[in-house]
Amino acid sequence: MNKKKVLITGASIAGNTVAFWLSRQNFDVTVVERAESFRTGGQNVDIRGAGRIVLQRMGLEKKAIELTTGELGTDWVDEKDNVIARFAVDDIGDGPTAELEIMRGDISEIIFEESRKYAKYRFGEHIIAVSQHADGSSVTFNNHQSEYYDIIVVAEGVGSSTRNLLFTNEYRMRYMDLTIAYFAIPGKESDGKFSRQYNTVGGRGATLKPGSDGKLRVYMGIHKVSESEQKWSVEKQKEFLKEKFAKDGWEFPRILTELDGIDDFYFDVMRQVKMDKWSKKNLVLAGDAAWCATPLSGIGTTLAIVGGYVLAGEIAKNDDPEKAFQAYEQIMRPFVDEGQGLPKIVPRLLWPHSRMGLLFLRFVMRIAGTKPVRKVFSKLYLRNSEKIELPLYKLEI
Numbered sequence: 001m002n003k004k005k006v007l008i009t010g011a012s013i014a015g016n017t018v019a020f021w022l023s024r025q026n027f028d029v030t031v032v033e034r035a036e037s038f039r040t041g042g043q044n045v046d047i048r049g050a051g052r053i054v055l056q057r058m059g060l061e062k063k064a065i066e067l068t069t070g071e072l073g074t075d076w077v078d079e080k081d082n083v084i085a086r087f088a089v090d091d092i093g094d095g096p097t098a099e100l101e102i103m104r105g106d107i108s109e110i111i112f113e114e115s116r117k118y119a120k121y122r123f124g125e126h127i128i129a130v131s132q133h134a135d136g137s138s139v140t141f142n143n144h145q146s147e148y149y150d151i152i153v154v155a156e157g158v159g160s161s162t163r164n165l166l167f168t169n170e171y172r173m174r175y176m177d178l179t180i181a182y183f184a185i186p187g188k189e190s191d192g193k194f195s196r197q198y199n200t201v202g203g204r205g206a207t208l209k210p211g212s213d214g215k216l217r218v219y220m221g222i223h224k225v226s227e228s229e230q231k232w233s234v235e236k237q238k239e240f241l242k243e244k245f246a247k248d249g250w251e252f253p254r255i256l257t258e259l260d261g262i263d264d265f266y267f268d269v270m271r272q273v274k275m276d277k278w279s280k281k282n283l284v285l286a287g288d289a290a291w292c293a294t295p296l297s298g299i300g301t302t303l304a305i306v307g308g309y310v311l312a313g314e315i316a317k318n319d320d321p322e323k324a325f326q327a328y329e330q331i332m333r334p335f336v337d338e339g340q341g342l343p344k345i346v347p348r349l350l351w352p353h354s355r356m357g358l359l360f361l362r363f364v365m366r367i368a369g370t371k372p373v374r375k376v377f378s379k380l381y382l383r384n385s386e387k388i389e390l391p392l393y394k395l396e397i
């Protein structure tokens with residue numbers, strides 16, 4: 001029997017996880033990626049709960065553990081770097097710092113190195129048109145080549161153009177009112193091994209994370225209504241940060257001095273993707289393209305890995321793709337809802353605007369950091385990642 005032809009668009013965490021599993025079963029898998037080469041960038045991401053179980057099943061957990069960032073925990077600090085509250089991994093386990101915290105590029109590459117053994121990869125390509133039929137879809141790419149596939153998996157991230165093309169009025173964005181920049185600057189001995197979270201007034205704040213490569217990972221955030229800043233040029237985005245943080249103390253003068261020379265710069269407006277249905281006939285969405293929960297949730301990478309596994313498992317199990325997508329959605333939907341469930345008041349409280357708001361946040365963090373409370377507080381981080389009954393599929397690896 002001819003192998004079913006599967007096209008996956010987007011060679012990142014979700015797409016590569018689907019490719020990893022399906023290419024090891026009886027499927028002919030092609031992955032196309034818009035970028036000219038594999039994208040290794042990005043900063044620290046967390047893999048929790050069910051995400052770790054899937055990595056174990058892929059035989060990749062050990063490799064991932066070897067590459068953890070080595071962060072010992074998270075400190076909430078004031079302008080003099082005095083610790084207001086400490087959440088150490090060896091004290092509370094998975095919490096603000098996950099036990100398995102890894103660079104996005106590392107985890108993405110670990111999966112890619114395995115999936116490319118069986119799946120075909122093509123870079124610099126993206127879909128410009130799809131025509132769906134009863135038994136498959138005819139796809140046209142940017143190089144004007146057309147091909148026919150039985151199944152299409154769209155894993156193009158939060159801004160997915162194929163989703164926008166096929167589900168034009170069937171998705172909406174829930175803006176979290178947080179604009180975020182991620183990049184790395186040279187580290188110093190005094191940066192230590194704990195992540196530091198600092199907030200000031202005006203909705204401004206930053207997290208500094210020590211990297212195992214001697215670099216300091218910087219996350220700058222501003223709580224504000226979106227102006228679609230993700231579409232600005234990198235130069236304009238950097239100017240925006242310089243202007244917003246120009247008068248702030250703490251580590252900001254050091255960070256702003258380095259900003260111009262940075263090339264690994266990721267900037268986004270945090271928005272969740274909300275959809276009533278993730279599939280149309282023989283085409284299905286996966287990862288952030290379907291349900292982006294934003295980095296605020298701490299569960300985006302976990303959802304991408306788990307979703308990739310469940311989707312592949314259901315496609316392998318069901319002859320009819322529509323049935324497979326239905327089952328995938330039924331299993332993933334509650335898990336995704338939980339991951340997206342963060343009330344918008346949370347970023348507002350964590351990035352205060354007024355002096356009063358800042359004092360309140362520090363008061364709350366002082367209490368959260370006390371011995372009887374910090375374990376309960378840390379459970380808030382873990383809670384979402386375990387809210388799924390992960391099926392065990394009969395899949396070859």
Ligand SMILES: Cc1cc2nc3c(=O)[nH]c(=O)nc-3n(C[C@H](O)[C@H](O)[C@H](O)COP(=O)(O)OP(=O)(O)OC[C@H]3O[C@@H](n4cnc5c(N)ncnc54)[C@H](O)[C@@H]3O)c2cc1C
Nearest residue numbers: 010012013014033034042043126156157287288295300304
């Ligand atoms: C370079 C990069 C850096 C990141 N850095 C961070 C970070 O520091 N912290 C964090 O929390 N999250 C980061 N993320 C997001 C994080 O990877 C995702 O939130 C999460 O892992 C879900 O992954 P995903 O595979 O669904 O989507 P993504 O990781 O966003 O991947 C989508 C992939 O699809 C490709 N693509 C986009 N459009 C098309 C198209 N039309 N056709 C084909 N391919 C397309 C993209 O180039 C990308 O490779 C980053 C993502 C990328 C791509």
